Amino acid sequence: MPDKGRILRFILPLFIALVVVLYQRGTAPKIVNEAGRTARLGMNPQQELALGAQAYRQVLSESRTVTSGPGYEMVKNCAARLTAVTGDAGKNFQWQVSVVESGEVNAFCLPGGKIVVYTGIIPVAQSEAGLAVVMGHEIAHATNHHGAERVLQEKTANTLLTGANFSLSGTDPQQHRQIMGLIGAGARIGVLLPFSRDHESEADSVGLRYMARAGYDPREAVRFWERMSAQGGGKAPPQFLSTHPAHETRIARLKKELPKAIEIYQSAGGR
Numbered sequence: 001m002p003d004k005g006r007i008l009r010f011i012l013p014l015f016i017a018l019v020v021v022l023y024q025r026g027t028a029p030k031i032v033n034e035a036g037r038t039a040r041l042g043m044n045p046q047q048e049l050a051l052g053a054q055a056y057r058q059v060l061s062e063s064r065t066v067t068s069g070p071g072y073e074m075v076k077n078c079a080a081r082l083t084a085v086t087g088d089a090g091k092n093f094q095w096q097v098s099v100v101e102s103g104e105v106n107a108f109c110l111p112g113g114k115i116v117v118y119t120g121i122i123p124v125a126q127s128e129a130g131l132a133v134v135m136g137h138e139i140a141h142a143t144n145h146h147g148a149e150r151v152l153q154e155k156t157a158n159t160l161l162t163g164a165n166f167s168l169s170g171t172d173p174q175q176h177r178q179i180m181g182l183i184g185a186g187a188r189i190g191v192l193l194p195f196s197r198d199h200e201s202e203a204d205s206v207g208l209r210y211m212a213r214a215g216y217d218p219r220e221a222v223r224f225w226e227r228m229s230a231q232g233g234g235k236a237p238p239q240f241l242s243t244h245p246a247h248e249t250r251i252a253r254l255k256k257e258l259p260k261a262i263e264i265y266q267s268a269g270g271r
Helices: 004-027 045-061 070-083 119-125 128-143 146-167 173-213 219-231 247-267
Strands: 030-032 038-040 096-100 107-110 114-118
Touching (some): 038 146, 045 096, 045 107, 045 114, 070 096, 070 128, 107 128, 119 128, 128 219, 146 173, 173 219, 173 247, 219 247
Parallel strands (some): 096 114
Antiparallel strands (some): 107 114
16 A cells, blocks of 8 residues: 555655746746747846846956957947847847957857957958847847746756655665656756757847848858858757757758848848
8 A cells, every 4th residue: 555655755845846836937027028929037127137237247357358459349330230229128228248358259148238249259250240140149139038038947947856856855865866867857958958949049030130120131140150050060969959959950940031131131221
């Protein structure tokens, strides 16, 4: 006959974790993002601004910044044009841009509009339009509040993992570790990674619109990602294990979105 006390000890932590998750999601701020999707956030706008500003100061304190020269001017001009077309999504952001001296091929936009571009990405971009591809993409992450949404997703995953951990207390330690490892891997591969790839897809789409509105030829997006793919030698982890879509997937999707983006570009005066 089943031990009712043991069953209760197993079920109760999971039930409590589920109640906490439902409360977290039910009380989370909700928006319709720039991609047109309803999103629940793990932070309010004020918290996003504060977190972004803090992270920005931290990055700059640990980096050597560039404050003059052609690369700096190109980044500054590109940022000004892109942030000007974010509309209501970026109206309460405190936009700032810094260029960091580094060979790393990277750029990011922190919550609230703090943009950091590494000099290593400028040769890959090749032009201001190429730079607009990556900067538009990173700005779109911020205006879509992907960071705040990710916070809620990780809170949810951590709460459920904690519940599972308590449910398994008293089991064989080795078995406990194995099961928790499987649950953790399942959450990462089945929930968090696909969620991150969805964010990447949204940032590609919205970023493409931003660069077109700002007067940059959106066809440069395909050329930029082809260069990125070539730089990596075409090597990437399997898509189901990556937070980013495969280059081929990204390029194919961008090509499908080009006709609409070109219309926007032409309306903005481009040819």
